[in-house]
Each structure stands twice: as C-alpha cells, then as structure tokens.
Amino acid sequence: MRAAGRAAPTSDPAADASDLRVIGRVAPHLWPPGDREARARVVAALAFLLLAKFATVATPVAFKYAVDGLNDAAADPRAVLLSLPVWLVLAYGAARLASVGFNQLRDAVFARVGQRALRSLALSTFRHVHALSLRYHLGRKTGGLSRIIERGVKGVDFLLRFLLFSIGPLALELAMVAVIFLVVFDLRYFAVIVLTIGLYVWFTFKVTEWRVKIREKMNAEDTDANQKAVDSLLNFETVKYFGAERREADRYDRAMAGYEAAAVRTATSLAGLNAGQALIITAGLVAVMAMAAQGVLQGRLTVGDFVMVNAYMIQITLPLNFLGTVYREIRQALVDMRAMFGLLDQPPEVRDAPGAAPLRVGAGAVRFEHVDFGYDADR
Template identity: 65%
Template sequence: MSDKTTERSSNIRTLRRVAPYLWPKGEGWVKRRVVLSLTALLIARLVSVSTPFFYKAAVDSLGGETRGEAWLLAIGAIGLTVAYGVARLSAVGFNELRDAIFVRVGQRALRKLALETFRHIHRLSMRYHITRKTGGLSRIIERGVKGVDFLLRFMLLSVGPLILELSLVTIIFAVVFDWRYAVVVMITIALYVTYTFKITEWRVKIRRQMNEQDTDANQKAIDSLLNFETVKYFGAEGREADRYDVAMAGYEKAAVKTGQSLSALNFGQSLIITTGLVIVMVMAAIGVQQGILTVGDFVMVNA
C-alpha cells in the first residue's frame, strides 16, 4: 500500500472518529444547534449569492438601463443601494450567528475529547508513565484537542457550504449570462481545488515535521525543568541549553518552510482566481461594448 493511500485511510478514520461529536446520542441540544447552524449558514450563502443582483440593479438604475422593470423603477437607485447594504450585512450577520450557535458544540466536543484522552492516559501501564516524556506528551495532547475544533468546523461549515455556493454561482453565470461564463467558472474552480489539494498534501508533510520539532523542543524544556535538581547537581545547564537550542533550530527551519509554503499556496490561489475573474470580466466588457450586456452586468461579474 502506498504512502498516499495509507495517509488517506488515516484521514478517513480520523473523520469517522470525530464525526460522532457532531451528532452525539442522547444530546438533543447538540443536534438542534447543529441544525440551527446549518440553517443560518444556508441563509447566509443564499443572501450572499443574491447580493450582486442588487449591486447590478443599482448601477443599471443610475445609468438609466433598467429596461422598464417595474420593481426597479419603483425602488430606485437609492433603494437598491440600501437593499445591497442590507443584503451584505445580513450575510455577515447570519455567518456570525452560525458561529455563535456552533461554538458550544465545538467546545463541548473539545471538553469530551480532552476528558477521554485524560482517562486513557491514566489507564496506561506503569511502565509507560515511568518512561514517559511529559513535555512532548502534553504538547501532543494540546495540539490534538485543538485540532478537533478545526475538523468539526471543516466537516460541517466548510466543505458542504462551499460546494453549494460554487454550484449556485455556476448556475447563475449560466442563466444570467451564458454557458461560456459557466465553463470559465468551472475550469477556474477545478484548477483552484486541484492546486489547493496538491500544495496542501505537500504542506502537510512540512507541517508534520514542524510539529515533531516543536514536540521535541517542548519535551526537552519541560523534562529539563522537571529534573532541575539533577541538572543543577551535575552542572549540566549548558548542555541542556545546547540540546534545547538544537531542537529549536530544527523547529525554526521547519517553521520557515511552513511559512514559505503557505505563501506559495496563497499566491497560487490568488493567481488562479484572479485569472478566472479577469477572463469573465473581459468577456463581460466585450458584451457591454456589443450592447448585449449592461454596465450593471459587468459590475455584477466582479461582485
């Protein structure tokens, strides 16, 4: 079995292990909060997708290109601008409401996992605790517990909603404009997702090295302080400091690679998104020049 297959199997097992915290048995209040969070998220996405329509209508109204739509004429440019602001604020508000509702679910999961881990450590053999590395163990537990909150939010509030929003945007481009715009959007999304996954797989390896170096450095620091009397008795302060510095040097090197890889990820993502955006804006600009589209349509593409 290849390393990639093994890693994916491990990721799937991790997700399955964490998933029950989103829908625990016998805790109806958690399930209700999950449903309410998803509802707020869905409303936020729908409002966010509809916001550019108000922007387009306001621009067309100011340019006298309302084409006689009764509701546009009745509301007017000022009303449409206010509606645009209300829509944007509503999208932000529902997103914050989602986080406010979900925070108790995430914190309860962290508490339960921390307790479960604590009990598991106490069930381990005496031999394990005699040969323990307290500093490294404490850092691993801390990192693992905090990672659960990220996984829960990733599973519930990122993947599904992102797919929904991208699907809605693609449909809107196909209906409001034409299929060519939708094709550009789909290609851009495909390139973005592919690039993100490839770079993320590379970054995971670097991040793992950084975590290992961080664990090693923390282990040396804590264990040295716990054995302060022994270190002092043998006058080994300098040797302990050198060991800690070597560990921190390894962490420094890995942290630099992590930061540089993040910059590469962000720049590549921006390049893909900007290129796709420029292409559809050029197409819209040509449409405006040909009289097929309005200035509001051009603005809507960028919104």
C-alpha cells in the same frame, strides 16, 4: 493568498480512509445520543448557514439591478429618490446584513455544541491516560504526552470551526455561483469559472503535498524541543547536581535549530504558492471581465451585468485566498487528532471486572498475602 502545508498525501486511499475514521470519531460528540438540545442546535446552525449563503449569493444580483435602475433613471435625477433603484440599493444592503447576521447566529447557536464536544473529548482522554498502567507512563515522556493531548483537542476545535463552516459553505457558494453564470450568461462564463476554481484548487493541493514533509518536520522538532525543555525542568535538581546546564541548553538548541531550518523552508516555499495562486485568480478574473465588457459593448449585457460579474469574481476570490491555510490547518488537525485517538486506543493493562462495585473501606487492618513484585524485563 495563504500557505498550504502539512498532511498525508491526499492520493493515498489508506490515508483518506484514516482521515474519515478520525472525523467519524468526532461525530458522536456533535450529535450526542439522547441530547435533543444539542441536535436542535446543530440543525439550526446548518439552517442559518444555508440562509447566509443564499443571502451572500443574492447580494450581487441586487447590486446589478440597482446599477441598471440608476442608469435608466439618470435622465431624471429628481425622480431617483422615489424610484425603484433606491429600494434595490436598500435590498442590497439588507442582503449583506442578512449574510453577516445569519453567520453570526450560526456561530452563536453552535458555540455550546462545539465547546461541549471539546470538553467531552478532553475529559475522555484525561480519564483514559490515568487509566493506563505505570509501565506505559514510564516509557513515555511527560512533555510529549501533554503535547499530544493539547494538540489533539485544538485540532478538534479547528476541525469543527473550519471543516463544517468554511470548506463546506465555500464549496456550496462556488457551486451556486457557477450555476448562476451558466443560467444568466452562457457556457463560456461557466467554463472559465469552473476552470479557474479547478486549477486553483489543484495547484493549492499539489503545493500543499509538496510542503507536507516540511510541516511534519517542524511539528516533530517542536515536540522534541518541548519534550526536552519540560523533562529538563522537571529534573532541575539533577541537572544542577551534575553541572549539566550547558549540555541541556545544547540539546534544546539543537532541537530548535531543526525547527528553525524547517520554518525557513516553509517561508520560502510560501512565495511560490502565493505567486501561483495570484496568477490563476488574476487570469480567470481578466478573462471573465473581458467577456463581460465585450458583451456590454455589443449590447447583449448591461452595465449592471458587468458589475455583477465583477462582484461575483471578487466574492469567490476572497475565500479562495484562505483555502491553502484552511486546507493545511485541517490536515494538520487530522494528524494531531489521529495521535490523540491513538492514545485513546492504548488498552489499559489493568481493567475492572464486569460489574465491579466501588471499593468501600471501613474499619480494618492492612495485611499482605501472596504479594509479588514485578518489573519491566528490559530494564
């Protein structure tokens, strides 16, 4: 099981709308106007994703028929090598291989699009920061500013990899498995699956919101410590002149102490999250397996059905184990991206006039006419 932590509360409509706006600002970089190659790669990646999920869902079905076939052929072991079960076992292996292969093709096809989007966003932010006035830079800490840009770009990278190719595919796979349980078995299996998944997601998200402030505190203390370290090292000579090494070390240690306390609280709260997740998953697994075992004893289900139920439950449990981590990181990425886009929204004080031509400097002289000096009135 994994942790879930930092985010704005999901129940806040304003926060949800803000998250959607942040995601919307990334979309043009993934679907760039006029770039047919990038758009074709996105479409191909989505197609490979769907094929991978279909292969993943088909794998336990092939396993079921292979088990049933082997059970029927057990009376004549000499005929097994030429019987249908052998081909079903091969089909099972082919389905697993196809699932992995399509996922790798998806990653390979999308890699160029994702990296180009990161490059475009990083370049836009870098140019915009240089376009801001000296007044803005005098009021900001260099360490904190660089941290905002670094985290923002990493947040976009994580969002591209996990929101598009983890949460979305996981939801699709869970829906497909639930439908299979409803069609192949009966409403009881469907109800247990839906209830288990619903409780797991609800519990994970609730605990995530409980741990929000801890993660935000960790982030704030990390930024503060990094800011103090960078600013102190940039002013190394001044620190030496005034013999302020101990004072600077104490300031840095106080910032790191706050980070340490928040990190300890995060570790202790993780135990409760893991215990609750394990309890929900185990209860759902035991309930479904008990119903399947009863069906086999009553002759309504085969041993292959029992194996298929177990395979599906394990198959959906594994990605759910990482739901907390993925959710936490996505929320954290959105917070970091919001800070970066806030930086991009800072209006430059000096703007070129519309249609301004590049400055061409030839032979000439330096002249000062009507030169005025201005400074921040608060200083």
